[in-house]
Amino acid sequence: MDFDNVKAQMRKGVLEFCILSILSKGDAYATDILNKLKESELIVVEGTLYPLLTRQKNAGLLSYRWEESTQGPPRKYYALTERGKEVLKELETTWRELIDAVESVIDKNP
Amino acid sequence: MKKTFTINLGNRVFSIDEDAYERLQEYLERIEGYFSDQKEREDIINDIEIRISELFSERLSAGKQVITILDVEEIITVMGDPGVIAGDKEDKSRSYSHHERGSSQRRLFRDPENRIIGGVCGGLGAYLNIDPLIIRILVAILSLTFGVGLLIYLILWIVVPEARTTAQKLEMRGDSVNASNIGKFVRDEFESVKKSFRGNKRK
Numbered sequence: 270m271d272f273d274n275v276k277a278q279m280r281k282g283v284l285e286f287c288i289l290s291i292l293s294k295g296d297a298y299a300t301d302i303l304n305k306l307k308e309s310e311l312i313v314v315e316g317t318l319y320p321l322l323t324r325q326k327n328a329g330l331l332s333y334r335w336e337e338s339t340q341g342p343p344r345k346y347y348a349l350t351e352r353g354k355e356v357l358k359e360l361e362t363t364w365r366e367l368i369d370a371v372e373s374v375i376d377k378n379p
Numbered sequence: 380m381k382k383t384f385t386i387n388l389g390n391r392v393f394s395i396d397e398d399a400y401e402r403l404q405e406y407l408e409r410i411e412g413y414f415s416d417q418k419e420r421e422d423i424i425n426d427i428e429i430r431i432s433e434l435f436s437e438r439l440s441a442g443k444q445v446i447t448i449l450d451v452e453e454i455i456t457v458m459g460d461p462g463v464i465a466g467d468k469e470d471k472s473r474s475y476s477h478h479e480r481g482s483s484q485r486r487l488f489r490d491p492e493n494r495i496i497g498g499v500c501g502g503l504g505a506y507l508n509i510d511p512l513i514i515r516i517l518v519a520i521l522s523l524t525f526g527v528g529l530l531i532y533l534i535l536w537i538v539v540p541e542a543r544t545t546a547q548k549l550e551m552r553g554d555s556v557n558a559s560n561i562g563k564f565v566r567d568e569f570e571s572v573k574k575s576f577r578g579n580k581r582k
Contacts, residue, residue, distance in 0.1 A: 281466055299426060300433060314459025316410070319426040320466060323419055341436065342390035345426070 280311075285321055286364060287311055289330065289349065289357040298336075298344040322347060330356055383445055389425075389432030393439075395446040398565070401544045402451045403431075406461070413465035427458065448545060452561055485553035488542035489535075497536040505551045 284306070291297060291305050299322060306312040325331045330353035335343040349357065382397045395403070407424060414420035434454050435446055458464070485506050493501030493511060500518060504511030521528025542551045545561050554560050 277466060299430065303430075314457065314463055315430060316427060316458040316461075316464035317466065319423050319430070320414070320419075320464060322426065323422040326422070327419065341433070342429075345429070 281317075281321070284311060284317070285325065286357075286360045288318075288321060288325065289353055289360065292331065292347055292349045293354065293357055296346045296348040298346050300344075302347070325353070329353075388435065389429035391432045391436060393432070393435055393446050394444060395451075396448060398545055399446050399448040399451045402448055402455075402546055405544060405546070406451075406455050409461040410464055413461055427464075431458065448561055448565065486547075486550045487539055488547055488551040489539050490548075490551060491541055491543070497532075498541065499532055499535045499539060502539060502542070502551060503535075505553075508553070 287306060287309075288302060291302050297305075299318065302322075303312065303315055303318055306318065307315075312318060322331065326333065326347070329350060331347050332350050333345050333347045336346050338344045383394045384397065384400050386393050386395055386400065407428070410427065411420055411424060414423060431454055434457065435450065438446070438450050485508075487506045488502050489498035490501035490505055490511075491498050493504070495501075495515065500511045500514040503514050507514075518528040518532055521531070540547075542548045545564055549560055549564060554564075
């Protein structure tokens with residue numbers, strides 16, 4: 270069995286959840302999101318963020334707009350859509366349930 | 380003296396060395412290769428280019444105005460392997476030491492610096508780690524017998540790509556592609572050019 274793939278999928282799922290969560294606290298451009306994810310060591314290489322953002326955008330969870338910047342070219346700011354907020358709520362519930370479920374399994378099987 | 384290009388990356392303008400440009404282009408093309416949907420691919424590449432342009436800008440100053448191959452290699456390390464970006468591989472750099480990841484396999488290329496006709500034997504020599512002369516003799520003998528060697532040579536010439544970039548030349552020799560190796564390779568190249576230049580002048 271390919272455990273590397275399992276790990277990659279796990280991390281990817283959590284990352285998607287965290288991106289939505291970061292954006293629920295305010296609109297942000299990719300590098301802001303990146304810095305937050307790096308602070309919490311959720312992301313190893315920067316490149317992994319961009320396909321996730323694009324896919325969430327295409328799935329209607331995010332929208333973006335261009336904003337002028339004082340340090341260079343305009344920046345692409347991402348924001349949560351209504352659909353994104355709904356999905357985030359569902360993910361939060363799932364996350365809590367998962368933690369409880371996994372911990373109860375681990376406790377029962379020391 | 381080195382040739383540089385001027386590029387527009389993420390709406391910023393950069394001067395970039397020729398070898399660095401080739402490496403960057405190859406990297407972006409490899410990322411593109413992982414995404415089949417055209418719209419999605421454009422968005423992702425666009426975002427990645429913007430990020431790379433930010434990282435480039437952070438590296439430039441009044442005393443440093445050109446993007447070199449070392450900058451590109453370091454940024455590729457920050458951005459990650461195309462397979463990891465596409466999400467079908469777990470990044471191993473966290474759990475494994477660097478040399479394990481870097482001990483790259485040899486890849487078969489034609490060697491443009493060790494060629495008589497198409498560089499096939501030179502490349503095969505590097506791939507198999509034997510003297511290209513032995514391969515050339517073998518090909519010559521096989522060519523005398525029914526032209527088999529000639530046919531094989533022609534096929535390999537068509538099929539095997541030429542090692543153009545520094546990274547490809549390192550891969551051809553089985554050296555891992557990392558910043559220090561590339562630096563060493565470029566210095567060696569520079570020395571050999573300098574030597575041949577002096578040699579020519581004496582004539």
